[in-house]
Amino acid sequence: MTIAHWKQANTDIGLIQPGTLGTNRAAFVVGAKSGVPSLHYWDDVRFALASASKDHVGFFEDWSGITNTSLLPWTKNASGAGTILPKGAAGTANGEIEFSTVNNSDNAWVSLTLGASWKASAGFLWWEARVQPEQISACAFEFGLSDALTETAGVAFSNHSVASVTDVATDAAIFAFDTDNSLTNWTINTVKNGTPQALDTGIAVAASTYYLLKIVVNASGDAEFFIDGASVGTITDAVTSTALLGPWNSTLTRVNNAAKKALVDYIGLIGVRA
Numbered sequence: 001m002t003i004a005h006w007k008q009a010n011t012d013i014g015l016i017q018p019g020t021l022g023t024n025r026a027a028f029v030v031g032a033k034s035g036v037p038s039l040h041y042w043d044d045v046r047f048a049l050a051s052a053s054k055d056h057v058g059f060f061e062d063w064s065g066i067t068n069t070s071l072l073p074w075t076k077n078a079s080g081a082g083t084i085l086p087k088g089a090a091g092t093a094n095g096e097i098e099f100s101t102v103n104n105s106d107n108a109w110v111s112l113t114l115g116a117s118w119k120a121s122a123g124f125l126w127w128e129a130r131v132q133p134e135q136i137s138a139c140a141f142e143f144g145l146s147d148a149l150t151e152t153a154g155v156a157f158s159n160h161s162v163a164s165v166t167d168v169a170t171d172a173a174i175f176a177f178d179t180d181n182s183l184t185n186w187t188i189n190t191v192k193n194g195t196p197q198a199l200d201t202g203i204a205v206a207a208s209t210y211y212l213l214k215i216v217v218n219a220s221g222d223a224e225f226f227i228d229g230a231s232v233g234t235i236t237d238a239v240t241s242t243a244l245l246g247p248w249n250s251t252l253t254r255v256n257n258a259a260k261k262a263l264v265d266y267i268g269l270i271g272v273r274a
Contacts, residue, residue: 057118057273059247062266063095071097075113077150078102082110087263096263098134099251103259109154111250114269116147120217121241123272128214128226129249130265136207137179139253139260142189144174144215145239145269146248154250157189157196165198167191171243173223173235175213177205180254186211188225190238201225201232210265217241 061074069085070076076084080102087096101108118125131143146156146169156174159166161181173190177183188199205211214226223238224231239245247267253260 055273056270058268058270059114060266060268063097063264071112073114075115075149076110077113077154078110079108079154080105082108084110084112096265099249099262099264101251101253101260103253104256105253106256107153107252107254108256108259109250109252111150111154111248112264113146113149113249114247114267115149116244116246118246118269118271119242119244119274120221120239120271121219122274123219125217125245126214126270127216127247127268128212129247129267130210130212131249132210132263132265133177133205133207134261134263135258136177136205138255138258139251140176140178140180141252141262142174142176142248142250143213143264144172144248145217145245146172146174147243147245148172148248149246154252156248156250157191160187160189160198162187162198162200165189165196167194167196169248170194171239171245172248173215173217173225173238173245174248175201175215175225175227178252178254186213186227186232188233188235190223190235192221192237193240193243195237197235197238199225199233199235201227203227203232210263 082101084099087098099110101110127145129143133141142156148169151168156169156172158168160176160178176187176189186201186203186205190197212228215223217223221239221241222236224234251262
């Protein structure tokens, strides 16, 4: 059911509650009588409005048409000859990048960061990314926020399990998957000034499947996590609210005879201008 409906300039506009009309996210429909109605999710529109505001500091990258393999201004790090490269030909619609580890070393890794320039204490942080694990055997993935540009072993957390979560970063909030820890679901890992927490989202990770991941951190450092528009968990005191954070993305192989890969379609991050 719609929760509101009105007409203006010969255009129908309707607001839709989450869980109705086939959508699990708050949305609105705009459609002129002569055209096909279009559906817009409210959180997507809110993200776009914030990114265009002078009161916010944001960054959005979708790699569409990218031709440079350096991926500047992003920072790439890897063990061995691991790579992060544009996927497909330059100018391909809906540009993607592909993370690929080497295939001759246990725990080989690649990571991509943008620098720690955002802090929640100014008002909030909103990170989101569309990602796809290409394999889910003998591998690990981390996507989210961290205070580091790189880590020695390519991970913000050395153990991702709920029972034994172990931090490497000082402050971070990520979605993780790791077969070394017998994980089958996306798992939330956070650390606040050296104190880690973890939560099982209950959402299974599947190979060759895109997921829309989102993390919203409030001014106190509490974080709520979303997968495909649905809230999957909240952690109080997830990160230090004044810590400078930035996008963190990492892929690892857990065996020495197979490269592991992941695709990233886009990454966005918005915060309040301090």
